[in-house]
Amino acid sequence: METELKYSVDEKRNAEDIFGDEEIIALKVGGSERLIPMHAVYFDTEDEDMSKNLMAMRIRLEGKTYVATLKWSGGSKDGLHRREEVNVPVDDEILIKKPGIDIFNRCEIFEQLKSITEDKDLIPVMEMKFTRREVRLNTGRSASVLSYDMGEIRADGKTAPISEIELELSHGDEEDFRKLGRKISEKYMLPPEDVSKFQRGKLLMNK
Secondary structure, three states: OEEEEEEEOOOHHHHHHHHOOHHHHHHEOOOOOEEEEEEEEEEEOOOOHHHHOOEEEEEEEEOOEEEEEEEEEEEEEOOEEEEEEEEEEEOOHHHHHOOOHHHHOOOOOHHHHHHHHOOOOOEEEEEEEEEEEEEEEEOOOEEEEEEEEEEEEEEOOEEEEEEEEEEEEEEEOHHHHHHHHHHHHHHOOOOEOOOOHHHHHHHHHOO
């Protein structure tokens, strides 16, 4: 289960202020801050069978590593997103360029995924390029990853900007995690974001 808080950021300066905040720095785990270039391509059948069943599949280059991800179920409210998720490292060039659902054949969700897609070919439906700035935080009660994503969504010949703060729970007390999120959002006046990057891409496709 993925649990994260999302907030919209209008200006890069806000992100700089957050990452430079003394309270955030005090929670920082060692020298954990990283800049990671991300390039994600999302796939579905031509009939959008996965999307119709509230599933999203992507292959993402995270720095120098390819990862296949399937997300399903869940929802969002007041910026809090909960989804089931599986991640599988991928190093086969053919699968990276033209993946199939067999990437997830060792996952419990596979039979359901197979039933939904009916062995149809997968095609790319959207892509995202962004840079992620992230740092690991630990309050003593919860551990999380604070990140800022800045880049672009591309779908159906149209584009939309990405500029958002995410706080993802790694482990520990969820109420403590949510308290940290509220503290950051209130201090920097960040509006909660209930629409995921994938959903924003779908909105572009339907314009």
